[in-house]
Amino acid sequence: MGVELATDRAGFHEMEEVNFSDSELVYHVRHALQSVPLGDSDSYDQLIGVLHHKERLAPDEVALLVTSLKALSGAVSCIDMVHHKSLLSSIFGMSLWNYGPDVMDALLELILSLAASSGNYLDCSLDMLVSNFMPPYSLLDFLKQPRGLARKDQVLSRVHSTLKDIADLVPLAPSRLVPIVIQRMPNVFTKEPLIMIYVENMLRLEGGAIRELVGNMMLVALMDRLVDLDVEIAWEEVLQDDCSKGIFEMELEDMEEPADDVENDGGELHRGSLSRKSLGGNLIAEKLDSLMVLTFEHLESCEAGGRLIEVFETLVLSFQTTVLNAFKSKFAQFVMFYACALDPENCGVRFARVLADFFVCSTFPPLNRMSAVAYLASYLSRGKFLTASFVANILERLVVWCLEYCKIHDGDINPKAHQVFYSGCQAIMYVLCFRMRSMMNVPHLRSQLLLLPLETILKHPLSPLKVCLPSIVEEFLRQAKAARLFTVSETFIFSDLLESELSRAFGGIERLDMFFPFDPCLLKKCDRFIRPNFVYWSMIRTTYDDGEDSSDEEPAEDYEASHPDDVMNDDAMARSYDSHDLELDEFDHSMNKMSITPKNSLYYRFGDELKVQMPSRIRPSTSPESL
Amino acid sequence: MEGLRVSDANLIVYVHPSKANRVSQAILRELSSLLFKFNEIFDGVVLAYDVDIPSKDAKILPGIHPYFGVRLKAKLLLFSPKPNMLIEGKVVKLAQESIHIVVLGFSSAIITDEEIRGEFKYKIKHGEAVFVSRSHKRHVIKVGTMIRFLVKSLDEEILHISGSLNPPHTGSILWLDKKLEDASPSSRSTKKRRENGESREMQEHDTVDGGVFSLDNSHHIKKSKKRKISEES
Structure with a gap:
């Protein structure tokens, strides 16, 4: 159990090159804390000095830091709100992102002890954890490297497990956590990576161990923020081509x-250019786009976990109070x-x-x-x-x-x-x-x-x-x-x-x-989620466009020439919609065999192959006239 | 367990005019907002309520919004731990420096090492941290044990209790109750019977822990038990 403190730069001179047991360390730190009100704050100041080392720590400094933090967790009961203000502020000011796993663990253990030791420190501890949802500004670039991602994972998994531990010890903690998370939520002008990582954390809370207590509010807050971003984008910005x-x-x-x-005057082309031009370079729109994708992915995970319905109830309530009221x-x-x-x-x-x-x-x-x-x-x-x-x-x-x-x-x-x-x-x-x-x-x-x-x-x-x-x-x-x-x-x-x-x-x-709220979504990244589930007007076969398939094809081909990539998608979608339509037809026909018309019996006989292989050009008409 | 009581309250709930067609719902919502918070007027934390609206008449409060005041009688189950009361809770974490307890499933409590009487020794047994009494080997406190301890103070905002195991009649409930039986000069057969009764009582404690209403009976029993304990010591 002994920890050797072989260092000369380190805090406690009297501890140099001596083996101490954990309890002796705790005793020592307690003594340091208790002597502050008596006017002797030397050891105490040294202790604070140790906590302030964060740049490029040598192994011995790491060991000292870990030891001090562990000893402090044992001495939590001696920490006084008034006399040890500077100590508390340096503890709560530490960022997990600056340290390796050993220090993180020791620091979080101390935070847990503080949170559970008295009501006074609970809010500060939760606040400290929530502030660690985001990395310090200086580490933003580091996050793009694989090493940075590993660090992110280390920090966040620890933060969330500590939040759960606190909730286990202090059952009412989640109710204090919610307002802190909401209050600390970055505003719409925060850089995209920061707001993304924060929202990731919120969704992690929503899906995590204490979701029953905090999940609803996380979703509501997220929806609020989405609406905030949404209203920041003016309608004029949505359309830049023709004011x-x-x-x-x-x-x-x-x-x-x-x-x-x-009239075959290239309506498709027009829409294509609209969706590509618009919103380019709009930072807020890009943020919103990324956040929406995060939300979609979260919804997918909820669906996989079989709790989409319960999440959806929250979404519906929040929709009624925020989105529906937003202009x-x-x-x-x-x-x-x-x-x-x-x-x-x-x-x-x-x-x-x-x-x-x-x-x-x-x-x-x-x-x-x-x-x-x-x-x-x-x-x-x-x-x-x-x-x-x-x-x-x-x-x-x-x-x-x-x-x-x-x-x-x-x-x-x-x-x-x-x-x-x-x-x-x-x-x-x-x-x-x-x-x-x-x-x-x-x-x-x-x-x-x-x-x-x-x-x-x-x-x-x-x-x-x-x-x-x-x-x-x-x-x-x-x-x-x-x-x-x-x-x-x-x-x-x-x-x-x-x-x-x-x-x-x-x-x-x-x-x-x-107001047509579900008109095609112009956010680029969201598009791949929405598109497969979306009916574009170009897919619609109206009751009057009988046998116009050949004429329909023409503008699409024109368009294809100029935008080969885009039209492929669109066309494929249109086709899949058609086949879906046929499927529906077929289902209904099998339900009502009595009223099968010659055209429909054709469908029925040819079965699936027809749906897949029939080229759109000679697709039988399904207009009501032929019924 | 001390600190729990049922109070009869005469209340007036002011209902917003927009809730006029759902008065009872509005009243319940208002009362629910009291739950699990310390209330200075009641001098305790409201854990449960049972409401009765004796009259259909309500008094309209003149003003821009004509709120109307509905008189009601409510039975409130209150939890108000005061210093030197004995309360019970379940150990959720145990370390050399502290024991963490959850009382009634919602209130957290801590007993620091200064408040753990010297009789208890910290040990690691089979990889599990425990406090064992030096004089009675069977008196063990570990994670999951229900313990009885003395209240020192209450943080009313967070409902955080700091407690003490210094008095001799505190510690593991199971062991304390057993000791009580052994001390009473009774034959083995009656002890058996008692034991049965005791386990029933334990169950009652458990339901109390879940925050359920009625517990007047067990309250009485414990009172008498405590007296016995103090006579002993």
């Missing part, structure tokens, strides 16, 4: 494309989207229900309800993982609510007074723009859709068709006509207007009429 048209291009990128599709959040909502994509049956369904509940609940403020229904519409349209029948059910709920509203309210167009109603109608139409074709292909959904009292609502004197965004109304009417779902006798001439006086009015100054 005058910026917002509309971004918002209605997918609205413009139907026109592009038909037009741009990216943070994709955390929800990805969580839903990981577990469509539970989280995916839950999210849509929460949003629908929020929309129909009259006690919430109208703006929040409009925002909720905008999220819902965008989510139902863009989530590739949602089944057509589920979308139909939620749609039905919205329609029922709108119908009730029509029954109670009378009178003329009044965008301001009935804004919630108009936003509901717009949501219904928006979702149908995306989903009408796929629903029409499934017999029972088709009949469900045809039974919806859309006509009563849309032809009500409140005239939602005149108030909602003309671009959406136009696309909807076109598809509805082709699908024989709904026709209007009155002709609407929009002349390709994106918005109108009335739509602006119902959106209010917040412009919630133009």
